[in-house]
Amino acid sequence: MVSLADLSLGTSARVRAVDGPRAFRRRLLEMGLVPGTDVKIVTVAPLGDPLQIEVRGGQWSIRRAEAAQIQVDADRVAGAAKP
């Protein structure tokens, strides 16, 4: 099982499921991180945490512990990364 926190910098993956407490899950789902969505690790903060992720063209900051709640299909890498 691969989570978003396991991805390396610059890689993309497709969301399979979002776990975690109810309010947390809904917040992620509502911002569009629903199963089937492509997500990319854009940068890692200088101190190693949080991560900058790209979802649907928007940039978000998410903590590693939270990213670990997002299961992804790493082998089903999303379409071509933007230049």
Added chain:
Amino acid sequence: MSDAHCEPGAPDAAPAGGGRPTLLLAGNPNVGKTTLFNALTGATAKVSNYPGITVDKRSGELPLPGGVIASLVDLPGTYSLNARSAEEQIAFDALTASPDAVIVCLDATQLARSAYLLAQIQELGERCVVALTMVDEAKDATPDVPALRALLGCEVVAVTARTGHGLPELRAAIDRALRRDGAPVWRWTPSAALRARLDAMRSAVPSLDDARALWALTCIDGEDELEVAPELRAAALANRIDRDQDDEGVLARWAWLDREIGKIVVKQVDRALTQRVDRVLLHRALGGMVFATVMTVMFMALFTWSEPAIDLVDRAFKWLGGELRGVLGEGVFTDFLVDGVIGGVGSVMVFLPQILLLFLFLGFLEDCGYLARVAYLMDRIMRTMNLHGRAFVPMLSGFACAVPAILATRTMERRRDRILTMMVVPLMTCSARLPVYTLVIAALIPGSYLTQALLMVGMYVFSVVTALAAAWIMSKTVKPLKAKRLPFLIELPPYRLPRWRDVLRMMWNKSSVFLREAGTVILGCSIALWALLYFPRELPAGHKDYAALIEAAPTDEAKTALEDERSALQLANSYGGRLGHAIEPAIAPLGFDWKIGVGIIGAFAAREVFVSTLGIVYAVGGDADEESESLREALRGAYTPLMGLSLMIFFALACQCMSTLAVVKRETGGYRWPAFLFGYMTVLAWTVSFLVYQGGKLLGFG
């Protein structure tokens, strides 16, 4: 007055009829909502507070075609109507209170995400008018407006608030929408299981419709902090839904958005610039350097560059007081006007330079997109103390002054994060503590210049360590401040050129709110404190006849000495002086006598007043400053180095500042948190000073 939004308008009131139509402006954060609001309402915009919650409520007048004036309320930016706290609930409550129409901002560069909010609003049955923003940024990726109109089933107008483009069309569209009926638009059908829950809710609380029932089911779970009617809460808790039912609406709305918006948005917006800038600003080494530079400039501005302006305000009020004294002549009433009222107004106005500067910086950094990156860069450090990444700027500002720093906590969304930051910001070594430290170190701490300098640096380090430790301890022990498992999900918006008009307007709004609401409290306290240290004037019987002695004084020096002696006796005899005597037993274990007690009371007006109050008590004149050699001599004769250390620690930890308390009262909307702040800091200060002084004595110092 545009208070029409307070009256719950009849749901289908004809817009041209009796009352003003009430309009709401809704949208995600960072979609240009505030710029649009400013452009629509112009000079009529005003800022107030939502009752009970310190969230800015912007409202203003919106002229519609045909001479009708509508009142427009800018809702807090939100991604969804689902709420966990009273603050997030504002948008839902306002939408439920039957507005006449809702203007929803859709970001042309983030269409699907912003349309999610619109879908929720349409489920409520509101008449919606879509303002398509950021079209200048989307350029050729701008979605087709007629197609969007057909898809969403409501008016859609592309606007560029910066230039005013599209605003007349938006007004006309609002006018047209007001003449139509609103009806709930649902793009998905609840499953049988969810349907059963919705029906159960509606039979328990008959006033609910499906959308409101769904909101209650998804938001109320016993761990929320919502303010809802007890029967609604009871019904929602009796009809708990499972995870699948919870997800149903969200997934269905996104399925619809992905399918339909995907047809309209054919081209992705070019974000190459933001990506390139981020590669530098969020870079491991470069990003850190830029961050350090930006923060240093901001800190210098607050700490150093504001100095001339503060000085100017100070001198202006001194000059005004002096002039007035000249006109009115000596007397109790003159003293009241000059020292009490004008001095009090001055002590409020003196905060303005730093507040204006800080909000100029904050507004600029927020609007260009960097403030969110500050939170991103600092999260790892701040999180260790259970503080929000955005708490960094207020904490740093606290080195200059706690008052603007506390006002700056508003950049955090959550009340818990804001209050925790407010509770620790006053521990940072503010610039008003400097004169006290300077005086005490110079007068009482022996040793070379280097030891003295190191001690000063030590006081700064001490304050940072205590503030961080206090944040950590409070987040573990004080229930409302406990860290909750909420996602730290911050949008890093695209970099944009700030609009100066918006920045300046925000700066002015913040400052005027400070003057109006905190300023009045500070003024009242100043006058009370003045009276405490002024009355009674008569010296008890048995004292020298100072009036006659001063009259007969042979030289000016002798005259000044006698006047200073009289001032010292008057202060000692004042209610404040008596209070200083009264608290002496409580502060004696810290090494303080009643004179220090009077100084501590005087320092309530502002910590640096401690110096001038001691100047009066020690009869070296009220104009003594921390550089005064005679004051240093007097202290050297009376106190030990150990007592000096104890005094500095007391000043570092005690909340000896009525302005801080006044601002916390305003920002938290009550007396509970300022009382807590004053209480815990006083106890902390007393305890640590006690340990230092008594421990030092045991070890043979002092």
